[in-house]
Amino acid sequence: MTAHPTSDYSIDTVIVGAGVVGVAIARELALSGLDVLVLDQEKSPGQHQSTRNSGVIHAGFYYPANSLKAELCHEGKQELYRFAEERHVPHRRLGKIVVATEEGQSAKLEAMHARALACGVEDVTLMSSDALRRMEPELGGVAGLWSPSTGVIDAMALLDALQAEAGDHGATFSFASRLVGVDKHSNGWMLRVESGGSITRLNCRVLINSAGIEAPKVAQHIDAYPQERVPATYLARGNFFTCRGGAPFSHLIYPLPGPIGLGVHLTLDLDGQAKFGPDVEMVEHISYDVKPERAEGFYDSIRAFWPGLKQDSLMPAYSGIRAKTGKPGDPQDWVIETPSAHGLGGLINLFGIETPGMTCCLALGRYVAERLRQEDLIPLHH
């Protein structure tokens, strides 16, 4: 720890990461009157998970009832719909069907229904095969679960709206600015930020690590942070394919979740274009290439609920990499580490903010602000 550092700049609160979560936190803190700077290594916001996802506003019924994901998704979904309506962010409440394709899966569907109710998602209903057919004539399945409050949103427009509002309340953004080192000192943190080949030193009182899949790496840069707490990182790429000729569905269609992930599902964008994905491909490095041969694994999965899918109709679209801190398949909740957990005043780490992080961005922003208040990191007059 250095006693009294010399810095190039001083700012009260720095957020590392201009994904949808970092920007939503910035908005919330700026609304609370804090002086906030958001750093991102890329030239513009949302270049990683936040625009490389399925674009779905989740209803919140996949997660254990007492988990942070369940708690924040229930309220986060409603807040996000309200925000999108008020700020004219394109979105559509399309509704989603989770489909059981074999008789043996009906019990799982019923368990999912019970879990949804336990999570406070009360608008879901079970569907018979006749009801499925009436709603989606081309859908193959023996039973379904209908979720009317699932929807889709334009992720980039959401980010723009959040950034604009944060900026209107005084938050500043610095792009092409990569955090490369952090030293603790008596009044807070001294950050080393690389930009255009040179290093700038920046002094702050509160540091929020919202760096998505790279949050563990950012934690490694923090000299005083107990390195044994840095979670393992697993990079699980999810590939998406579009379908030549489109798909004959007007709702989102999901299979029952498998041991890993939610299963290859069909989502629709705001123009009604269908896309399928994401699968799970473990990778060593961050790279977003979609290998055309990954389509092979998609045909069987999709035909289980859409027998009419034509061979050779899938085309590579894009991919995203999930922020996993456990092996895919291991149950994991989001980790939001505050000073009372790691003992370092003025530091918050967000680890493993995978799905439904976009749905919950506003709720996550509020949650982080509440933690800061509880730990006396937001002064009382704010």
Ligand SMILES: Cc1cc2nc3c(=O)[nH]c(=O)nc-3n(C[C@H](O)[C@H](O)[C@H](O)COP(=O)(O)OP(=O)(O)OC[C@H]3O[C@@H](n4cnc5c(N)ncnc54)[C@H](O)[C@@H]3O)c2cc1C
């Ligand atoms: C394939 C896939 C599908 C998904 N589908 C959905 C969905 O349908 N609905 C939903 O709600 N959620 C979905 N999610 C999850 C959702 O996208 C994420 O939870 C959310 O985007 C996380 O936002 P974030 O801001 O934490 O991370 P990110 O968007 O990844 O942002 C982190 C930022 O940190 C920056 N950064 C990293 N290291 C540094 C550094 N050293 N210095 C400066 N900047 C740095 C990066 O450049 C990046 O911009 C999906 C995710 C994936 C990958």
